[in-house]
Amino acid sequence: MVYINDKEVSKKELNRISKRIVENAETIEDLQKLSDFRAEHSKIIKSFVWSLRSIINNKKIKLSNNRNSIIISQRLKRLPSIIGKLKRFPELRLGRMQDLAGARIILPNIKDTEEVANYLKNKVYKQKDKNNFLFIREKNYILEPKEDGYRSIHQIFKYQGKKEKRLEGYQIELQIRTKLQHQWATSVEIIDSIKQQSLKTGGGDIYYREFFKLSSKLIEYIELNKDISEISKELDRLRELNREFNILKTLSSLRVITKRLEEITGEGYLILILDYKGNSIRYIQVPEENISRDYLMYEREYKEDTNNVVSVSVENLKNLRKAYPNYFLDAREFVTTIGKYINNTEE
Structure with a gap:
């Protein structure tokens, strides 16, 4: 029960x-x-x-x-x-x-x-x-x-x-x-959102899947202080994929600007309506007791739309952009991390 x-x-x-x-x-x-x-x-x-x-x-x-x-x-x-x-x-x-x-x-x-x-x-x-x-x-x-x-x-x-x-x-x-694993995971979600992929659930175009699998291997070597030269072939392939499909350039060109987000204070939840075509985020503050009703209301309202509706705790507002950079289409840190090793930091 x-x-x-x-x-x-x-x-x-x-x-x-x-x-x-x-x-x-x-x-x-x-x-x-x-x-x-x-x-x-x-x-x-x-x-x-x-x-x-x-x-x-x-x-x-x-x-x-x-x-x-x-x-x-x-x-x-x-x-x-x-x-x-x-x-x-x-x-x-x-x-x-x-x-x-x-x-x-x-x-x-x-x-x-x-x-x-x-x-x-x-x-x-x-x-x-x-x-x-x-x-x-x-x-x-x-x-x-x-x-x-x-x-x-x-x-x-x-x-x-x-x-x-x-x-x-x-x-x-x-x-x-x-932090590096987070950069990778949120960049996957960004590509899913803007390119209508399904990488997070095992789908998506093969070149995106290969690029992110290889970049994960690179991050593993960075984090464990392994010899990067051991994966030179993987790095070459990353460069090829990036040159052919402009993946880092695509990620670095994105950004959603939201003003006055930091001004919100108080208890409860924040519902974000992410409009990537309009390059904007709309936010609604909701008391905890209303989260079920209001969250579902906005999810149903935008069900047939390209907008995404998400709910996060207002307590996390200070670090919202760091915790969920994918909501703001912000993959700058991932681009810098990977670009440093494939000599293609496209800012």
């Missing part, structure tokens, strides 16, 4: 909604329940992020001295992403989806990512009933990168219901990645 707006909803009902979505037979009521269920996770992800910040500030965890550069952010999964995932994995059900709410921590280097990942799973959240959250499992895509080159550590945590008993068992996902 789960709760939506304080009302009990059976997992069988969520399963039926999942099935109707896969069959393209969902109703407006189904989407509202989905949005309400997603919004319930905002209560626990907020608590989780608060605890993460406390942990990072705790001197017991051994991190590099550059703690001020660490970025922690949170988001609620976009409706098109939820629907797309259900259709890619027809056996998956809403009640078992682990990333309806997610947090991300971006750290300076590999050593810090390993330290944080091990500290969370082996010390802070290891014991049942001790804290608000319990570590469930981990996928280490740094040790074993995905086929497309994606590298990060994913951890799943379960809420133990110490403060919100009715939400006991809800799961959230934490992504732990380095």
Whole structure:
């Protein structure tokens, strides 16, 4: 049994909604329940992020001295992403989806990512009933990168219901990645957005897939201080792809300018409407209690449009551009990183 707006909803009902979505037979009521269920996770992800910040500030965890550069952010999964995932994995059900709410921590280097990942799973959240959250499992895509080159550590945590008993068992996902891994991942999302690719889900043009896979290998060598000359053939191929398809030039020519974003203050969430054709971002501040209704309203309003609708926590506004450079089509750091090694820093 789960709760939506304080009302009990059976997992069988969520399963039926999942099935109707896969069959393209969902109703407006189904989407509202989905949005309400997603919004319930905002209560626990907020608590989780608060605890993460406390942990990072705790001197017991051994991190590099550059703690001020660490970025922690949170988001609620976009409706098109939820629907797309259900259709890619027809056996998956809403009640078992682990990333309806997610947090991300971006750290300076590999050593810090390993330290944080091990500290969370082996010390802070290891014991049942001790804290608000319990570590469930981990996928280490740094040790074993995905086929497309994606590298990060994913951890799943379960809420133990110490403060919100009715939400006991809800799961959230934490992504732990380095700054360079973040540059790579957000650049992939930018190409997906502006070139109508699907690289993030395993699709897209073969030359983009090859370029990003090779650039991930380069980043791995940079981060691990390996001898770059060992991948000279890969670098040559990166140069060829870049010359032929102008990938770095395309990325460096993009930018969305948004004014007065830093002036927003207060509690709640921020809904961003990303209009890449108009080179603009519209933002709406929403109280936490209204996030389900308003998020779904804007997602439905722009359903047939090229605009993307996303929701982030207002607490992250200070570092919003750093946490989500893809929203601003800002791949400058990735272009600089890769360009330095293929002698083609196209600014």
